[in-house]
Amino acid sequence: MTSDVERYDPTSFEPAHAQRWHDERTYSRSDLGGEGFYALTMFPYPSGDLHMGHAEIFSIHDAMVRHLRMTGRRVLNPIGWDAFGLPAENAARNRGADPKAWTYANIEEQRSTVVRLGYSFDWDRVLHTCDPEYYRWTQWLFVELFDAGLAYRREALVNWDPVDRTVLANEQVIDGRGERSGAVVQRIPRTQWFLRITDYADELLEGLDSIDWPDRVKNAQRNWIGRSEGAEVTFRVGDADGEEVLVYTTRPDTLHGATYFVFAPEHPIVADRMAADADYQAFVEEVASRSDVERVSGFGDDGDGRERGAGRAKRGLRLDFDVINPVTGASLPAYAADYVLMDYGTGAIMAVPAHDQRDLDFARQEGLPVRVVIQPSDGTELDETTMTEAYVGDGVTVNSGPYDGLDWRDTKERITADLQAKGVARATVNYRLRDWLVSRQRSWGPPIPVVHCPSCGEVPVPVEQLPVRLPDDLDFTVAGSPLDLHPTWKHDVACPSCDSEDAVRDVDTMDTFVDSSWYFLRFLDPTSVDEPWPVDVAGRWLPIDQYTGGVEHAVLHLLYSRFVVKAMRDRGRVDADEPFQALLNQGQVILGGAAMSKSKGNLVVPGEVYETYGADTLRGTMLFASAPEDDIDWADVSPAGMHKWLSRVWRLSVEHLARTDAGGLGDGDEGLAATLRRATAEAIVGASADYDGRKYNTAIAKMMTLTNAVLDATRDASRVPESAVHEALEALLPMLAPICPFITEELWGRFGYDTSIHLGGWPTADTSLLVDDEVEVVLQINGKVRGRITVAADADRDAMEAAAREALADQLTGEVRKVIVVPGKLVNLVVA
RNA sequence: GGCCCGGUGGCGGAGUAGGCAGACGCGAGGGCCUCAAAAGCCCUUGCCCUUCGGGGCGUGUGGGUUCGAAUCCCACCCGGGCUACCA
Numbered sequence: 001m002t003s004d005v006e007r008y009d010p011t012s013f014e015p016a017h018a019q020r021w022h023d024e025r026t027y028s029r030s031d032l033g034g035e036g037f038y039a040l041t042m043f044p045y046p047s048g049d050l051h052m053g054h055a056e057i058f059s060i061h062d063a064m065v066r067h068l069r070m071t072g073r074r075v076l077n078p079i080g081w082d083a084f085g086l087p088a089e090n091a092a093r094n095r096g097a098d099p100k101a102w103t104y105a106n107i108e109e110q111r112s113t114v115v116r117l118g119y120s121f122d123w124d125r126v127l128h129t130c131d132p133e134y135y136r137w138t139q140w141l142f143v144e145l146f147d148a149g150l151a152y153r154r155e156a157l158v159n160w161d162p163v164d165r166t167v168l169a170n171e172q173v174i175d176g177r178g179e180r181s182g183a184v185v186q187r188i189p190r191t192q193w194f195l196r197i198t199d200y201a202d203e204l205l206e207g208l209d210s211i212d213w214p215d216r217v218k219n220a221q222r223n224w225i226g227r228s229e230g231a232e233v234t235f236r237v238g239d240a241d242g243e244e245v246l247v248y249t250t251r252p253d254t255l256h257g258a259t260y261f262v263f264a265p266e267h268p269i270v271a272d273r274m275a276a277d278a279d280y281q282a283f284v285e286e287v288a289s290r291s292d293v294e295r296v297s298g299f300g301d302d303g304d305g306r307e308r309g310a311g312r313a314k315r316g317l318r319l320d321f322d323v324i325n326p327v328t329g330a331s332l333p334a335y336a337a338d339y340v341l342m343d344y345g346t347g348a349i350m351a352v353p354a355h356d357q358r359d360l361d362f363a364r365q366e367g368l369p370v371r372v373v374i375q376p377s378d379g380t381e382l383d384e385t386t387m388t389e390a391y392v393g394d395g396v397t398v399n400s401g402p403y404d405g406l407d408w409r410d411t412k413e414r415i416t417a418d419l420q421a422k423g424v425a426r427a428t429v430n431y432r433l434r435d436w437l438v439s440r441q442r443s444w445g446p447p448i449p450v451v452h453c454p455s456c457g458e459v460p461v462p463v464e465q466l467p468v469r470l471p472d473d474l475d476f477t478v479a480g481s482p483l484d485l486h487p488t489w490k491h492d493v494a495c496p497s498c499d500s501e502d503a504v505r506d507v508d509t510m511d512t513f514v515d516s517s518w519y520f521l522r523f524l525d526p527t528s529v530d531e532p533w534p535v536d537v538a539g540r541w542l543p544i545d546q547y548t549g550g551v552e553h554a555v556l557h558l559l560y561s562r563f564v565v566k567a568m569r570d571r572g573r574v575d576a577d578e579p580f581q582a583l584l585n586q587g588q589v590i591l592g593g594a595a596m597s598k599s600k601g602n603l604v605v606p607g608e609v610y611e612t613y614g615a616d617t618l619r620g621t622m623l624f625a626s627a628p629e630d631d632i633d634w635a636d637v638s639p640a641g642m643h644k645w646l647s648r649v650w651r652l653s654v655e656h657l658a659r660t661d662a663g664g665l666g667d668g669d670e671g672l673a674a675t676l677r678r679a680t681a682e683a684i685v686g687a688s689a690d691y692d693g694r695k696y697n698t699a700i701a702k703m704m705t706l707t708n709a710v711l712d713a714t715r716d717a718s719r720v721p722e723s724a725v726h727e728a729l730e731a732l733l734p735m736l737a738p739i740c741p742f743i744t745e746e747l748w749g750r751f752g753y754d755t756s757i758h759l760g761g762w763p764t765a766d767t768s769l770l771v772d773d774e775v776e777v778v779l780q781i782n783g784k785v786r787g788r789i790t791v792a793a794d795a796d797r798d799a800m801e802a803a804a805r806e807a808l809a810d811q812l813t814g815e816v817r818k819v820i821v822v823p824g825k826l827v828n829l830v831v832a
Numbered sequence: 833g834g835c836c837c838g839g840u841g842g843c844g845g846a847g848u849a850g851g852c853a854g855a856c857g858c859g860a861g862g863g864c865c866u867c868a869a870a871a872g873c874c875c876u877u878g879c880c881c882u883u884c885g886g887g888g889c890g891u892g893u894g895g896g897u898u899c900g901a902a903u904c905c906c907a908c909c910c911g912g913g914c915u916a917c918c919a
Contacts (some may be wrong), residue, residue, distance in 0.1 A: 081893045215838045215915070223835070226918065249919060314917075339917045349919050358917050432918055624857075625844065636844050638858050698846065701856035778852050783854060783900040820899055826851050
């Protein structure tokens with residue numbers, strides 16, 4: 001079919017609509033009527049322009065938001081920028097950029113792309129975490145936590161980069177080396193600020209049962225919190241001094257199987273006793289030269305080719321004393337070894353090689369004895385001299401004196417009770433979760449609002465003096481913390497408590513995850529100068545109805561935010577137990593099976609797509625490719641195909657308008673009209689259900705089917721049922737609007753409407769068109785399709801069976817033994 | 833090692849309170865239109881037979897339950913992700 005009508009040229013009208021939606025604040029009406037819905041998408045980090053991952057998350061989120069708005073919900077849909085962080089500082093160090101100017105330039109670039117792509121955010125609520133108006137309240141949050149006893153300072157072993165002279169986050173240590181300097185990161189003790197997230201360990205665990213999150217994220221948090229039940233048992237050093245040594249074990253039932261004893265290298269008892277021992281000092285130094293990340297998380301190998309994790313080589317040092325087993329009185333040789341960590345449990349373990357793989361590995365390596373105390377219930381005989389795999393399954397206690405013959409679970413219970421009675425053990429619950437280390441020796445972050453006074457100690461800065469501002473003249477060329485080395489900043493303060501001039505500011509800043517742990521609260525009133533957020537408004541909007549973002553934050557941002565909300569609830573600032581009621585983890589955009597990256601040269605950027613095909617095509621391609629949770633391989637998808645469909649929608653619309661301008665809304669062919677009206681009703685019912693289930697790919701498929709139906713109805717120019725075509729298009733356009741907002745807005749105007757399609761309603765189906773008098777029924781013999789017949793829709797079982805027997809009469813060879821009838825669907829004759 | 837996803841045409845994917853497998857699209861082949869092309873439109877497209885009526889086989893593999901299994905159960909294979917010396 002040829003036509004002289006105007007061609008689909010999205011770049012001719014998209015930018016104008018985008019700008020108008022932004023300038024007129026089309027979507028800043030969250031105070032309108034309707035049931036409230038807080039929709040949030042993880043705010044971007046401004047490291048450069050928007051990438052395809054951003055485009056995907058925003059396209060999914062925006063389709064959901066626009067659909068909710070059109071179906072009558074009052075949607076709160078804010079956006080901001082997570083604008084503090086290391087890349088700005090690195091740009092300053094490496095290229096001499098001003099971190100503030102660098103950050104705001106990137107924000108502006110991203111903002112204009114977000115506007116251009118038509119994402120319907122509320123532009124009256126924008127925030128940047130690096131604005132003093134924002135970090136003032138991040139500092140307030142810190143003071144609140146400090147007042148609640150949830151922020152404290154203590155010495156800890158941290159990742160120290162000796163070249164850049166700064167502490168690094170675990171994420172900034174790659175293969176044991178600083179990501180910037182390449183220097184081997186050391187473990188050094190340093191006094192740092194922590195937030196007491198462990199106070200909420202149990203509640204953070206239990207709360208997972210009440211929220212609608214993907215299982216993998218919940219499991220990641222469960223594993224991260226790492227609750228375990230066991231016992232703390234008191235051992236004693238086997239010499240005249242005889243200090244007590246606490247051991248945490250989840251298997252007190254294997255106490256009789258302990259054959260040696262291991263301390264973490266830095267354990268105080270060892271450090272104290274071995275202070276003068278040169279071998280020990282060398283050992284500790286060697287262990288410390290390997291980062292905690294390498295030791296605990298196992299990044300890289302040890303240079304000896306061993307795997308990460310449990311199979312790694314273990315380094316140990318025999319100490320010159322023994323430890324006494326409180327149950328047996330046996331003298332256990334003591335070791336310091338790197339496979340025991342100071343900050344889990346008590347930093348010391350009883351080693352039971354027969355029933356713990358790590359202990360067995362070390363025992364074999366050091367030639368230490370193995371003693372079996374649990375005999376496998378399946379009858380397998382364990383051989384102490386040759387076994388290389390520890391037995392950790394069910395079994396019966398052996399070699400354990402009075403406990404012999406008991407099931408291991410009973411032994412565990414009894415032995416714990418017996419030792420508790422003797423005062424040398426108590427049942428305990430242990431967590432893997434550690435307190436959150438939040439201080440950073442960085443300068444593009446919110447300064448920790450504390451003053452250190454020689455007489456008053458740690459004094460929080462009074463709220464009315466916040467924010468503690470970052471100086472504008474930081475020198476990023478210094479080796480070390482620019483804030484610490486600034487000539488005047490840290491001394492230009494008096495103690496808020498006693499006015500002492502000898503007080504100094506805390507020179508650390510907060511982790512960026514503190515900024516993002518509460519931003520969703522600030523969105524409730526981002527310009528307020530009186531309070532961080534209005535308590536009553538928070539009561540109405542929290543928890544957030546739908547949060548959308550990447551799974552990479554499973555145990556970081558998503559855990560920290562839960563902690564902050566619970567802490568603020570306990571301070572009376574929030575009336576909610578959880579921040580995010582529902583969570584959607586969108587898939588990633590990859591290319592040719594691999595993550596996109598500049599260095600790999602396989603980068604597709606949104607600009608290439610929307611400048612060629614328009615923003616609607618970019619958005620539609622992403623949503624049609626797969627379900628929101630699935631990854632999209634850009635090599636497999638077809639923007640050209642999406643563009644072709646949108647061109648067809650465009651052409652059918654403008655041709656229809658041209659015809660009706662000339663001849664009005666004639667009824668055309670009755671049969672064609674009826675077929676099209678039915679297709680319209682089917683599409684509305686189907687696509688609406690898909691939208692409700694956020695299955696945008698199948699919603700698009702149903703809209704394509706409707707488009708094909710319109711095409712069929714308009715093929716013969718002499719019989720076009722214009723009124724039915726009009727109804728079809730006036731249903732199609734609103735349904736397409738959440739996904740492709742531009743073409744639908746443009747055509748809506750051409751259909752004669754002077755209000756935005758996006759603020760209008762959702763189409764409703766005439767379901768009476770979907771009721772059939774007759775239905776097609778599948779006929780089966782022994783479960784195989786052997787024919788189909790048409791019967792009255794309300795035919796009963798007997799009628800269907802009779803019709804089936806008649807239709808299949810000449811195919812029936814044996815006796816019909818059984819008949820299965822599914823009304824309105826199927827008849828299955830079972831033949832002997 | 834632990835946890836979590838997946839495995840359906842050449843490709844992306846539809847379809848699971850068990851009931852017509854492959855919706856929709858991409859790609860491919862053929863045709864119309866055109867001087868030609870682009871665009872657009874029409875037809876075909878899981879595999880194998882076929883006398884063109886149709887028949888057989890098909891959802892990672894092997895079992896099982898059932899009148900009937902992509903869907904439920906058991907065992908296994910493969911791919912991906914997260915996590916890991918956590919005592």
